[in-house]
Amino acid sequence: MVYEVRRLRLLRELAVHGTIAATAEACCLTPSAVSQQLSLLEREAGTPLLVRDGRRVVLTEAARVLVAHTERVLAELEKARSEVSALRRAVRGTVRLSSFPSAAVALAAPAIAACRAAHPDLRILLDEREPDRCVTGLRQHECDVALVYEYDLLPRLADSGVALSPLLHEPLVAALPPEEPAALPDGPVTLASLRDQPWIAPHSDNALRTVLERACQAAGFEPHLDYTSDDYTVIMALVQAGLGVSLIPRLVAEPLSTDVRLREVSGLRLTRTISVAVRRGAAEEPAVAALVNALRAAVPG
Template sequence: MFDLHRLRLLRELKHRGTLAAVAAALSYAPSSVSQQLSQLEAEVGVPLLEPVGRRVRLTEQAEILVAHTEAVLERLERAEADIARSLTDLTGTVRVASFQTAALALVPAALGLLRAEHPHLRVHVTHMEPEVALPALQARDFDLVLAEEYPGVPGRRPADLEQEDLFADPLRLAAPLDSAAPRLPASLGSLSDHPWVMEPEGTPARHWAVTRCREAGFEPDVRFETTDLLLHVRLVEEGHAAAFLPDLVWRGHSPTVPLRRLPDERRVFTVVRKGRSGHPAIVACREALRRTVAV
Protein backbone atom coordinates (compact mmCIF):
# COMPACT_ATOMS: atom_id res chain seq x y z
CA MET A 1 0.00 0.00 0.00
CA PHE A 2 1.30 3.46 -0.88
CA ASP A 3 2.12 5.94 1.89
CA LEU A 4 -0.66 8.57 2.10
CA HIS A 5 1.66 11.27 3.43
CA ARG A 6 3.95 10.89 0.41
CA LEU A 7 0.96 10.83 -1.92
CA ARG A 8 -0.16 14.14 -0.44
CA LEU A 9 3.28 15.60 -1.12
CA LEU A 10 2.95 14.55 -4.75
CA ARG A 11 -0.48 16.16 -4.90
CA GLU A 12 0.93 19.35 -3.35
CA LEU A 13 3.60 19.43 -6.03
CA LYS A 14 0.95 19.27 -8.75
CA HIS A 15 -0.93 22.23 -7.27
CA ARG A 16 2.02 24.37 -6.13
CA GLY A 17 4.38 23.75 -9.04
CA THR A 18 7.79 23.53 -7.34
CA LEU A 19 9.48 21.56 -4.59
CA ALA A 20 10.39 24.84 -2.89
CA ALA A 21 6.74 25.96 -2.84
CA VAL A 22 5.65 22.63 -1.35
CA ALA A 23 8.37 22.85 1.30
CA ALA A 24 7.40 26.44 2.20
CA ALA A 25 3.69 25.63 2.43
CA LEU A 26 4.24 22.62 4.70
CA SER A 27 7.20 24.01 6.68
CA TYR A 28 9.55 21.28 5.44
CA ALA A 29 13.06 21.49 4.08
CA PRO A 30 13.12 21.11 0.27
CA SER A 31 15.55 18.21 0.66
CA SER A 32 13.03 16.42 2.89
CA VAL A 33 10.27 16.81 0.28
CA SER A 34 12.57 15.53 -2.43
CA GLN A 35 13.60 12.54 -0.30
CA GLN A 36 9.96 11.63 0.46
CA LEU A 37 9.03 11.76 -3.22
CA SER A 38 12.04 9.61 -4.11
CA GLN A 39 10.83 7.02 -1.59
CA LEU A 40 7.35 7.17 -3.15
CA GLU A 41 8.90 6.49 -6.57
CA ALA A 42 10.60 3.43 -5.07
CA GLU A 43 7.26 2.25 -3.65
CA VAL A 44 5.45 2.70 -6.96
CA GLY A 45 8.29 1.31 -9.06
CA VAL A 46 8.08 3.89 -11.88
CA PRO A 47 9.40 7.45 -12.34
CA LEU A 48 6.99 10.06 -11.01
CA LEU A 49 8.93 13.23 -11.84
CA GLU A 50 10.86 14.34 -14.88
CA PRO A 51 13.14 17.39 -15.15
CA VAL A 52 12.06 20.38 -17.24
CA GLY A 53 14.83 22.95 -17.09
CA ARG A 54 15.37 23.74 -13.43
CA ARG A 55 11.91 22.46 -12.48
CA VAL A 56 10.19 19.11 -12.49
CA ARG A 57 6.84 17.96 -13.79
CA LEU A 58 4.67 14.98 -13.04
CA THR A 59 4.79 11.94 -15.29
CA GLU A 60 1.64 10.30 -16.63
CA GLN A 61 1.83 7.72 -13.84
CA ALA A 62 2.15 10.48 -11.23
CA GLU A 63 -0.97 12.18 -12.59
CA ILE A 64 -2.84 8.88 -12.17
CA LEU A 65 -1.67 8.67 -8.57
CA VAL A 66 -2.71 12.27 -7.87
CA ALA A 67 -6.22 11.62 -9.24
CA HIS A 68 -6.62 8.68 -6.85
CA THR A 69 -5.15 10.74 -4.01
CA GLU A 70 -7.76 13.45 -4.63
CA ALA A 71 -10.49 10.82 -4.32
CA VAL A 72 -9.03 9.49 -1.07
CA LEU A 73 -8.72 12.99 0.42
CA GLU A 74 -12.28 13.83 -0.60
CA ARG A 75 -13.51 10.71 1.21
CA LEU A 76 -11.47 11.64 4.28
CA GLU A 77 -13.04 15.11 4.27
CA ARG A 78 -16.46 13.48 4.20
CA ALA A 79 -15.40 11.38 7.19
CA GLU A 80 -14.27 14.51 9.01
CA ALA A 81 -17.65 16.12 8.29
CA ASP A 82 -19.50 13.04 9.59
CA ILE A 83 -17.53 13.12 12.84
CA ALA A 84 -18.15 16.87 13.27
CA ARG A 85 -21.90 16.32 12.75
CA SER A 86 -21.89 13.70 15.49
CA LEU A 87 -20.71 16.28 18.04
CA THR A 88 -23.01 18.70 19.84
CA ASP A 89 -20.56 21.63 19.94
CA LEU A 90 -19.07 23.21 16.81
CA THR A 91 -15.33 23.72 17.35
CA GLY A 92 -12.13 23.97 15.36
CA THR A 93 -10.98 26.48 12.75
CA VAL A 94 -12.49 27.35 9.39
CA ARG A 95 -10.29 29.32 6.97
CA VAL A 96 -12.10 31.77 4.70
CA ALA A 97 -10.80 33.83 1.78
CA SER A 98 -12.87 36.72 0.44
CA PHE A 99 -12.60 39.42 -2.21
CA GLN A 100 -12.60 43.00 -0.94
CA THR A 101 -16.19 44.22 -1.21
CA ALA A 102 -17.62 41.03 0.28
CA ALA A 103 -15.01 41.14 3.06
CA LEU A 104 -16.12 44.68 3.92
CA ALA A 105 -19.87 44.44 3.39
CA LEU A 106 -20.77 40.87 4.38
CA VAL A 107 -18.07 39.13 6.39
CA PRO A 108 -18.17 41.26 9.61
CA ALA A 109 -21.93 40.74 10.06
CA ALA A 110 -21.62 37.03 9.27
CA LEU A 111 -18.84 36.75 11.85
CA GLY A 112 -21.16 38.33 14.42
CA LEU A 113 -23.78 35.65 13.77
CA LEU A 114 -21.20 32.88 14.02
CA ARG A 115 -19.76 34.26 17.26
CA ALA A 116 -23.20 34.42 18.84
CA GLU A 117 -24.32 30.95 17.75
CA HIS A 118 -21.02 29.02 17.67
CA PRO A 119 -18.70 30.70 20.18
CA HIS A 120 -16.11 27.92 20.06
CA LEU A 121 -15.68 28.04 16.27
CA ARG A 122 -12.58 29.96 15.22
CA VAL A 123 -12.92 31.74 11.86
CA HIS A 124 -9.75 32.92 10.13
CA VAL A 125 -10.39 35.40 7.29
CA THR A 126 -7.96 36.44 4.54
CA HIS A 127 -8.57 39.17 1.95
CA MET A 128 -7.70 37.56 -1.38
CA GLU A 129 -9.00 37.91 -4.93
CA PRO A 130 -10.72 34.80 -6.39
CA GLU A 131 -8.14 34.14 -9.09
CA VAL A 132 -5.58 33.55 -6.30
CA ALA A 133 -7.92 32.18 -3.63
CA LEU A 134 -9.46 29.36 -5.70
CA PRO A 135 -6.14 27.63 -6.51
CA ALA A 136 -5.25 28.06 -2.83
CA LEU A 137 -8.55 26.38 -1.93
CA GLN A 138 -7.60 23.43 -4.13
CA ALA A 139 -4.24 23.31 -2.36
CA ARG A 140 -6.11 23.15 0.99
CA ASP A 141 -4.90 26.55 2.21
CA PHE A 142 -8.55 27.55 2.74
CA ASP A 143 -11.83 25.81 3.54
CA LEU A 144 -14.24 28.29 1.94
CA VAL A 145 -13.81 31.06 -0.64
CA LEU A 146 -16.13 33.98 -1.35
CA ALA A 147 -15.78 34.61 -5.07
CA GLU A 148 -17.26 36.73 -7.84
CA GLU A 149 -17.91 36.22 -11.56
CA TYR A 150 -18.54 38.99 -14.07
CA PRO A 151 -21.02 38.56 -16.95
CA GLY A 152 -19.48 37.12 -20.08
CA VAL A 153 -16.30 36.11 -18.23
CA PRO A 154 -16.97 32.59 -16.89
CA GLY A 155 -14.35 31.35 -14.49
CA ARG A 156 -12.66 27.98 -14.57
CA ARG A 157 -14.74 25.34 -12.75
CA PRO A 158 -12.46 22.56 -11.49
CA ALA A 159 -14.24 19.26 -10.91
CA ASP A 160 -12.90 19.06 -7.35
CA LEU A 161 -14.62 22.30 -6.26
CA GLU A 162 -18.31 22.93 -5.51
CA GLN A 163 -20.01 26.32 -5.89
CA GLU A 164 -23.14 27.70 -4.23
CA ASP A 165 -24.69 30.97 -5.41
CA LEU A 166 -25.10 33.68 -2.79
CA PHE A 167 -26.69 36.56 -4.72
CA ALA A 168 -26.55 38.66 -7.90
CA ASP A 169 -24.85 42.04 -7.43
CA PRO A 170 -26.08 44.79 -9.82
CA LEU A 171 -23.40 46.81 -11.64
CA ARG A 172 -23.70 50.54 -12.21
CA LEU A 173 -22.02 53.28 -14.18
CA ALA A 174 -20.51 55.92 -11.88
CA ALA A 175 -20.09 59.47 -13.20
CA PRO A 176 -17.23 61.62 -11.87
CA LEU A 177 -18.19 64.51 -9.59
CA ASP A 178 -16.62 67.23 -11.74
CA SER A 179 -19.29 69.91 -11.41
CA ALA A 180 -21.34 71.69 -8.75
CA ALA A 181 -24.52 70.04 -10.07
CA PRO A 182 -23.68 66.38 -10.66
CA ARG A 183 -25.97 64.58 -13.10
CA LEU A 184 -26.61 61.00 -14.02
CA PRO A 185 -24.68 60.01 -17.15
CA ALA A 186 -27.04 59.88 -20.13
CA SER A 187 -25.34 56.70 -21.34
CA LEU A 188 -22.07 54.83 -21.21
CA GLY A 189 -21.03 56.56 -24.44
CA SER A 190 -21.50 59.98 -22.82
CA LEU A 191 -18.45 59.22 -20.64
CA SER A 192 -16.20 58.22 -23.54
CA ASP A 193 -14.00 61.34 -23.13
CA HIS A 194 -13.46 60.88 -19.39
CA PRO A 195 -10.50 59.14 -17.74
CA TRP A 196 -11.40 55.80 -16.16
CA VAL A 197 -10.42 53.76 -13.13
CA MET A 198 -10.57 49.99 -13.62
CA GLU A 199 -9.17 46.84 -12.13
CA PRO A 200 -5.78 45.69 -13.48
CA GLU A 201 -5.34 44.07 -16.88
CA GLY A 202 -5.87 40.32 -16.88
CA THR A 203 -8.64 40.39 -14.27
CA PRO A 204 -12.19 39.30 -15.16
CA ALA A 205 -13.57 42.69 -14.01
CA ARG A 206 -11.23 44.52 -16.37
CA HIS A 207 -12.14 42.27 -19.31
CA TRP A 208 -15.85 42.85 -18.71
CA ALA A 209 -15.45 46.63 -18.28
CA VAL A 210 -13.37 47.13 -21.43
CA THR A 211 -15.78 44.95 -23.42
CA ARG A 212 -18.73 47.09 -22.28
CA CYS A 213 -16.93 50.27 -23.34
CA ARG A 214 -16.04 48.85 -26.75
CA GLU A 215 -19.64 47.76 -27.26
CA ALA A 216 -20.57 51.41 -26.61
CA GLY A 217 -18.18 52.49 -29.37
CA PHE A 218 -15.07 53.72 -27.57
CA GLU A 219 -11.77 52.59 -26.08
CA PRO A 220 -11.60 53.67 -22.41
CA ASP A 221 -8.79 55.96 -21.32
CA VAL A 222 -7.73 53.92 -18.27
CA ARG A 223 -5.49 56.12 -16.13
CA PHE A 224 -5.91 54.36 -12.81
CA GLU A 225 -5.62 50.61 -12.13
CA THR A 226 -6.36 48.98 -8.78
CA THR A 227 -8.33 46.12 -7.27
CA ASP A 228 -9.29 48.44 -4.40
CA LEU A 229 -12.87 49.48 -5.17
CA LEU A 230 -12.84 52.00 -2.32
CA LEU A 231 -10.12 53.82 -4.25
CA HIS A 232 -12.36 53.62 -7.33
CA VAL A 233 -15.06 55.39 -5.34
CA ARG A 234 -12.66 58.05 -4.08
CA LEU A 235 -11.37 58.85 -7.56
CA VAL A 236 -14.93 59.21 -8.83
CA GLU A 237 -15.86 61.42 -5.85
CA GLU A 238 -12.92 63.72 -6.58
CA GLY A 239 -13.83 63.99 -10.26
CA HIS A 240 -10.72 62.19 -11.50
CA ALA A 241 -12.35 59.21 -13.20
CA ALA A 242 -15.49 57.39 -14.27
CA ALA A 243 -15.97 53.82 -13.05
CA PHE A 244 -18.14 50.72 -12.97
CA LEU A 245 -19.21 50.00 -9.38
CA PRO A 246 -21.18 47.07 -7.90
CA ASP A 247 -23.99 47.78 -5.46
CA LEU A 248 -22.15 45.88 -2.72
CA VAL A 249 -19.78 48.86 -2.42
CA TRP A 250 -22.64 50.92 -0.99
CA ARG A 251 -24.08 48.34 1.40
CA GLY A 252 -25.05 50.08 4.62
CA HIS A 253 -24.82 53.65 3.30
CA SER A 254 -26.08 55.84 0.47
CA PRO A 255 -24.12 56.31 -2.78
CA THR A 256 -21.97 59.43 -2.90
CA VAL A 257 -21.73 59.69 -6.70
CA PRO A 258 -24.26 59.68 -9.57
CA LEU A 259 -25.03 56.10 -10.67
CA ARG A 260 -26.86 54.64 -13.64
CA ARG A 261 -28.05 51.03 -13.50
CA LEU A 262 -26.63 48.73 -16.16
CA PRO A 263 -28.30 45.53 -17.40
CA ASP A 264 -25.36 43.56 -15.99
CA GLU A 265 -24.87 41.80 -12.66
CA ARG A 266 -21.89 40.03 -11.19
CA ARG A 267 -22.49 36.69 -9.52
CA VAL A 268 -21.32 36.30 -5.91
CA PHE A 269 -20.91 32.74 -4.65
CA THR A 270 -19.12 30.52 -2.17
CA VAL A 271 -16.78 27.69 -3.12
CA VAL A 272 -15.59 24.65 -1.16
CA ARG A 273 -13.78 21.44 -2.01
CA LYS A 274 -15.83 18.40 -2.88
CA GLY A 275 -16.64 16.43 0.23
CA ARG A 276 -16.46 19.54 2.40
CA SER A 277 -19.90 21.07 1.80
CA GLY A 278 -21.56 18.92 4.49
CA HIS A 279 -19.12 19.88 7.24
CA PRO A 280 -21.02 21.70 10.02
CA ALA A 281 -18.53 24.59 10.03
CA ILE A 282 -19.03 25.14 6.30
CA VAL A 283 -22.80 24.83 6.65
CA ALA A 284 -22.75 27.39 9.47
CA CYS A 285 -20.58 29.84 7.52
CA ARG A 286 -22.74 29.63 4.41
CA GLU A 287 -25.92 30.04 6.47
CA ALA A 288 -24.48 33.12 8.22
CA LEU A 289 -23.60 34.66 4.84
CA ARG A 290 -27.07 33.94 3.43
CA ARG A 291 -28.72 35.55 6.45
CA THR A 292 -26.42 38.57 6.16
CA VAL A 293 -27.33 39.03 2.49
CA ALA A 294 -31.05 38.74 3.30
CA VAL A 295 -30.99 41.61 5.82
Protein backbone atom coordinates (compact mmCIF):
# COMPACT_ATOMS: atom_id res chain seq x y z
CA MET A 1 0.00 0.00 0.00
CA VAL A 2 1.52 3.34 -1.13
CA TYR A 3 0.08 6.69 -0.12
CA GLU A 4 0.55 9.78 -2.26
CA VAL A 5 1.81 12.62 -0.05
CA ARG A 6 -0.18 15.26 -1.90
CA ARG A 7 -3.42 13.41 -1.11
CA LEU A 8 -2.41 12.95 2.51
CA ARG A 9 -1.83 16.69 2.72
CA LEU A 10 -5.36 17.29 1.39
CA LEU A 11 -6.79 14.99 4.06
CA ARG A 12 -4.87 16.92 6.71
CA GLU A 13 -6.28 20.21 5.37
CA LEU A 14 -9.79 18.75 5.40
CA ALA A 15 -9.29 17.86 9.07
CA VAL A 16 -8.43 21.53 9.71
CA HIS A 17 -11.10 23.23 7.56
CA GLY A 18 -14.03 20.81 7.94
CA THR A 19 -15.59 21.09 4.48
CA ILE A 20 -14.58 20.18 0.96
CA ALA A 21 -15.31 23.74 -0.20
CA ALA A 22 -13.13 25.37 2.48
CA THR A 23 -10.33 22.87 1.83
CA ALA A 24 -10.50 23.58 -1.89
CA GLU A 25 -10.30 27.32 -1.29
CA ALA A 26 -7.35 26.95 1.10
CA CYS A 27 -5.49 24.73 -1.37
CA CYS A 28 -6.39 26.75 -4.50
CA LEU A 29 -8.22 23.79 -6.03
CA THR A 30 -11.78 23.14 -7.15
CA PRO A 31 -14.07 21.17 -4.80
CA SER A 32 -14.41 18.45 -7.43
CA ALA A 33 -10.61 18.11 -7.62
CA VAL A 34 -10.38 17.75 -3.83
CA SER A 35 -13.17 15.17 -3.79
CA GLN A 36 -11.52 13.21 -6.58
CA GLN A 37 -8.14 13.14 -4.82
CA LEU A 38 -9.69 12.08 -1.52
CA SER A 39 -11.62 9.32 -3.29
CA LEU A 40 -8.32 8.05 -4.70
CA LEU A 41 -6.82 8.19 -1.21
CA GLU A 42 -9.73 6.11 0.11
CA ARG A 43 -9.02 3.58 -2.64
CA GLU A 44 -5.34 3.52 -1.61
CA ALA A 45 -6.31 3.03 2.03
CA GLY A 46 -8.88 0.35 1.22
CA THR A 47 -11.28 1.71 3.84
CA PRO A 48 -13.74 4.63 4.15
CA LEU A 49 -12.13 7.87 5.28
CA LEU A 50 -15.08 10.28 5.21
CA VAL A 51 -18.70 10.25 6.36
CA ARG A 52 -21.11 12.94 5.15
CA ASP A 53 -22.80 15.02 7.87
CA GLY A 54 -24.91 17.63 6.10
CA ARG A 55 -22.58 20.09 4.36
CA ARG A 56 -19.61 18.93 6.43
CA VAL A 57 -17.71 15.69 6.38
CA VAL A 58 -16.58 13.72 9.41
CA LEU A 59 -13.28 11.89 9.39
CA THR A 60 -13.44 8.19 10.25
CA GLU A 61 -11.06 6.64 12.77
CA ALA A 62 -8.88 5.45 9.85
CA ALA A 63 -8.72 9.00 8.51
CA ARG A 64 -7.70 10.41 11.90
CA VAL A 65 -4.91 7.83 12.11
CA LEU A 66 -3.71 8.89 8.65
CA VAL A 67 -3.82 12.58 9.59
CA ALA A 68 -1.71 11.94 12.70
CA HIS A 69 0.88 10.09 10.66
CA THR A 70 0.74 12.72 7.91
CA GLU A 71 1.83 15.43 10.38
CA ARG A 72 4.88 13.37 11.27
CA VAL A 73 5.62 12.50 7.63
CA LEU A 74 5.49 16.13 6.55
CA ALA A 75 7.71 17.18 9.46
CA GLU A 76 10.24 14.48 8.56
CA LEU A 77 10.23 15.56 4.91
CA GLU A 78 10.88 19.16 6.00
CA LYS A 79 13.69 17.98 8.27
CA ALA A 80 15.23 15.93 5.48
CA ARG A 81 15.13 18.90 3.12
CA SER A 82 16.68 21.12 5.80
CA GLU A 83 19.50 18.68 6.54
CA VAL A 84 20.33 18.21 2.85
CA SER A 85 20.41 21.99 2.41
CA ALA A 86 22.63 22.33 5.47
CA LEU A 87 25.24 20.09 3.84
CA ARG A 88 25.83 22.83 1.26
CA ARG A 89 26.77 25.22 4.10
CA ALA A 90 25.60 28.07 1.91
CA VAL A 91 22.91 30.62 2.79
CA ARG A 92 21.24 31.27 -0.52
CA GLY A 93 17.94 31.07 -2.34
CA THR A 94 14.60 32.67 -1.53
CA VAL A 95 12.80 32.74 1.82
CA ARG A 96 9.23 34.04 2.05
CA LEU A 97 8.41 35.88 5.25
CA SER A 98 4.87 36.73 6.38
CA SER A 99 4.27 39.23 9.16
CA PHE A 100 1.58 41.35 10.77
CA PRO A 101 2.16 45.09 10.21
CA SER A 102 3.66 46.27 13.51
CA ALA A 103 6.18 43.40 13.57
CA ALA A 104 7.03 44.11 9.93
CA VAL A 105 8.09 47.60 10.99
CA ALA A 106 9.90 46.74 14.22
CA LEU A 107 11.38 43.31 13.44
CA ALA A 108 11.11 42.27 9.79
CA ALA A 109 12.62 45.41 8.24
CA PRO A 110 15.86 45.40 10.28
CA ALA A 111 16.15 41.60 10.01
CA ILE A 112 15.84 41.66 6.22
CA ALA A 113 18.43 44.45 6.01
CA ALA A 114 20.83 42.45 8.21
CA CYS A 115 20.36 39.33 6.08
CA ARG A 116 20.99 41.29 2.89
CA ALA A 117 24.27 42.59 4.31
CA ALA A 118 25.43 39.23 5.68
CA HIS A 119 24.13 36.93 2.93
CA PRO A 120 24.13 38.60 -0.51
CA ASP A 121 22.85 35.42 -2.19
CA LEU A 122 19.79 35.23 0.06
CA ARG A 123 16.59 36.85 -1.18
CA ILE A 124 13.80 37.51 1.31
CA LEU A 125 10.25 38.25 0.18
CA LEU A 126 7.83 39.89 2.61
CA ASP A 127 4.04 39.97 2.71
CA GLU A 128 1.61 41.04 5.41
CA ARG A 129 -1.02 38.76 6.91
CA GLU A 130 -2.60 38.16 10.28
CA PRO A 131 -1.47 35.21 12.46
CA ASP A 132 -4.18 32.72 11.49
CA ARG A 133 -3.44 33.32 7.81
CA CYS A 134 0.28 33.01 8.54
CA VAL A 135 -0.27 29.52 9.97
CA THR A 136 -2.33 28.57 6.93
CA GLY A 137 0.34 30.04 4.67
CA LEU A 138 3.03 27.92 6.33
CA ARG A 139 0.95 24.77 5.92
CA GLN A 140 0.30 25.58 2.27
CA HIS A 141 3.96 26.48 1.57
CA GLU A 142 2.93 30.04 0.71
CA CYS A 143 5.54 31.29 3.19
CA ASP A 144 8.55 29.76 4.97
CA VAL A 145 8.82 31.92 8.09
CA ALA A 146 6.10 33.94 9.84
CA LEU A 147 5.82 36.45 12.64
CA VAL A 148 2.69 35.80 14.68
CA TYR A 149 1.20 36.98 17.97
CA GLU A 150 -0.95 35.56 20.74
CA TYR A 151 -2.81 37.34 23.56
CA ASP A 152 -3.14 36.02 27.10
CA LEU A 153 -6.93 36.35 27.05
CA LEU A 154 -7.43 34.44 23.79
CA PRO A 155 -6.94 30.79 22.77
CA ARG A 156 -3.43 29.93 21.65
CA LEU A 157 -2.52 29.32 18.04
CA ALA A 158 -2.30 25.57 17.62
CA ASP A 159 -1.11 23.56 14.65
CA SER A 160 0.91 20.38 15.03
CA GLY A 161 2.71 21.07 11.75
CA VAL A 162 3.96 24.52 12.84
CA ALA A 163 6.64 25.25 15.44
CA LEU A 164 6.43 28.52 17.42
CA SER A 165 9.43 30.11 19.10
CA PRO A 166 8.72 33.19 21.26
CA LEU A 167 10.67 36.35 20.46
CA LEU A 168 9.26 38.80 22.98
CA HIS A 169 6.48 39.38 25.46
CA GLU A 170 5.12 42.90 25.38
CA PRO A 171 2.49 44.49 27.61
CA LEU A 172 -0.67 46.13 26.42
CA VAL A 173 -0.65 49.74 27.61
CA ALA A 174 -3.44 52.21 28.24
CA ALA A 175 -3.22 55.12 25.81
CA LEU A 176 -4.49 58.28 27.51
CA PRO A 177 -4.93 61.87 26.24
CA PRO A 178 -2.27 64.50 27.10
CA GLU A 179 -4.76 65.88 29.61
CA GLU A 180 -5.36 62.68 31.54
CA PRO A 181 -8.75 61.96 33.12
CA ALA A 182 -9.00 63.56 36.54
CA ALA A 183 -8.10 61.69 39.74
CA LEU A 184 -5.83 59.12 38.12
CA PRO A 185 -2.89 58.13 40.35
CA ASP A 186 0.69 58.20 39.17
CA GLY A 187 2.09 54.97 37.77
CA PRO A 188 0.04 52.02 36.47
CA VAL A 189 -3.71 52.44 36.09
CA THR A 190 -6.55 49.98 36.48
CA LEU A 191 -9.07 49.59 33.70
CA ALA A 192 -11.81 50.12 36.27
CA SER A 193 -10.52 53.67 36.77
CA LEU A 194 -11.24 54.30 33.06
CA ARG A 195 -14.72 52.77 33.00
CA ASP A 196 -16.47 56.10 32.37
CA GLN A 197 -14.20 57.10 29.49
CA PRO A 198 -15.09 56.74 25.80
CA TRP A 199 -13.03 53.90 24.31
CA ILE A 200 -11.34 53.77 20.91
CA ALA A 201 -10.90 50.29 19.46
CA PRO A 202 -9.59 48.57 16.33
CA HIS A 203 -12.26 47.94 13.70
CA SER A 204 -11.04 44.79 11.95
CA ASP A 205 -8.35 43.58 14.38
CA ASN A 206 -10.79 41.18 16.01
CA ALA A 207 -8.17 39.72 18.35
CA LEU A 208 -7.18 43.01 19.98
CA ARG A 209 -10.77 44.24 20.05
CA THR A 210 -11.86 41.02 21.78
CA VAL A 211 -9.02 41.37 24.30
CA LEU A 212 -10.08 44.96 25.04
CA GLU A 213 -13.70 43.93 25.57
CA ARG A 214 -12.83 40.90 27.73
CA ALA A 215 -10.34 42.89 29.81
CA CYS A 216 -12.94 45.58 30.51
CA GLN A 217 -15.54 42.94 31.35
CA ALA A 218 -13.05 41.34 33.76
CA ALA A 219 -12.68 44.79 35.33
CA GLY A 220 -16.45 44.93 35.82
CA PHE A 221 -17.78 47.06 32.97
CA GLU A 222 -18.67 47.14 29.29
CA PRO A 223 -16.55 49.67 27.37
CA HIS A 224 -18.32 52.45 25.48
CA LEU A 225 -16.79 52.01 22.01
CA ASP A 226 -17.42 55.43 20.53
CA TYR A 227 -14.78 55.22 17.80
CA THR A 228 -13.18 52.42 15.78
CA SER A 229 -10.50 52.45 13.11
CA ASP A 230 -8.26 50.05 11.23
CA ASP A 231 -5.43 52.61 11.29
CA TYR A 232 -3.47 52.83 14.55
CA THR A 233 -2.32 56.31 13.53
CA VAL A 234 -5.97 57.36 13.57
CA ILE A 235 -6.56 55.66 16.94
CA MET A 236 -3.62 57.51 18.49
CA ALA A 237 -4.75 60.80 16.91
CA LEU A 238 -8.20 60.37 18.44
CA VAL A 239 -6.63 59.70 21.84
CA GLN A 240 -4.33 62.71 21.46
CA ALA A 241 -7.34 64.89 20.64
CA GLY A 242 -8.88 63.91 23.96
CA LEU A 243 -11.73 61.91 22.44
CA GLY A 244 -11.16 58.73 24.41
CA VAL A 245 -8.74 56.11 25.67
CA SER A 246 -7.47 52.89 24.14
CA LEU A 247 -5.60 49.66 24.89
CA ILE A 248 -2.70 49.02 22.52
CA PRO A 249 0.41 46.79 22.40
CA ARG A 250 3.52 48.77 23.36
CA LEU A 251 5.28 47.87 20.08
CA VAL A 252 2.47 49.62 18.20
CA ALA A 253 1.94 52.50 20.59
CA GLU A 254 5.44 53.81 21.28
CA PRO A 255 6.37 54.91 17.74
CA LEU A 256 3.00 56.70 17.41
CA SER A 257 2.60 58.11 20.90
CA THR A 258 3.54 61.81 20.26
CA ASP A 259 1.79 63.54 23.19
CA VAL A 260 -0.31 60.51 24.13
CA ARG A 261 0.42 59.21 27.62
CA LEU A 262 1.15 55.47 27.78
CA ARG A 263 0.42 53.90 31.16
CA GLU A 264 0.93 50.33 32.29
CA VAL A 265 -2.20 48.44 33.33
CA SER A 266 -2.39 46.90 36.79
CA GLY A 267 -4.69 44.20 38.09
CA LEU A 268 -4.79 42.11 34.89
CA ARG A 269 -2.14 40.26 32.95
CA LEU A 270 -2.44 41.83 29.50
CA THR A 271 0.40 40.62 27.30
CA ARG A 272 0.99 39.98 23.62
CA THR A 273 3.57 37.30 22.79
CA ILE A 274 5.28 37.68 19.42
CA SER A 275 6.75 34.46 18.04
CA VAL A 276 8.54 33.32 14.92
CA ALA A 277 6.83 30.35 13.25
CA VAL A 278 8.23 27.80 10.79
CA ARG A 279 7.05 24.47 9.48
CA ARG A 280 8.03 21.75 11.91
CA GLY A 281 11.31 20.25 10.74
CA ALA A 282 12.37 23.27 8.66
CA ALA A 283 14.32 25.22 11.28
CA GLU A 284 17.71 23.77 10.30
CA GLU A 285 17.46 24.87 6.66
CA PRO A 286 20.32 27.43 6.38
CA ALA A 287 18.31 30.22 4.75
CA VAL A 288 15.44 29.81 7.21
CA ALA A 289 17.86 29.69 10.17
CA ALA A 290 19.63 32.84 8.96
CA LEU A 291 16.37 34.79 8.84
CA VAL A 292 15.17 33.47 12.21
CA ASN A 293 18.49 34.46 13.81
CA ALA A 294 18.23 37.93 12.27
CA LEU A 295 14.71 38.31 13.64
CA ARG A 296 15.95 37.38 17.11
CA ALA A 297 18.74 39.94 16.81
CA ALA A 298 16.21 42.62 15.82
CA VAL A 299 14.22 42.27 19.05
CA PRO A 300 14.53 45.54 21.02
CA GLY A 301 16.83 45.22 24.01
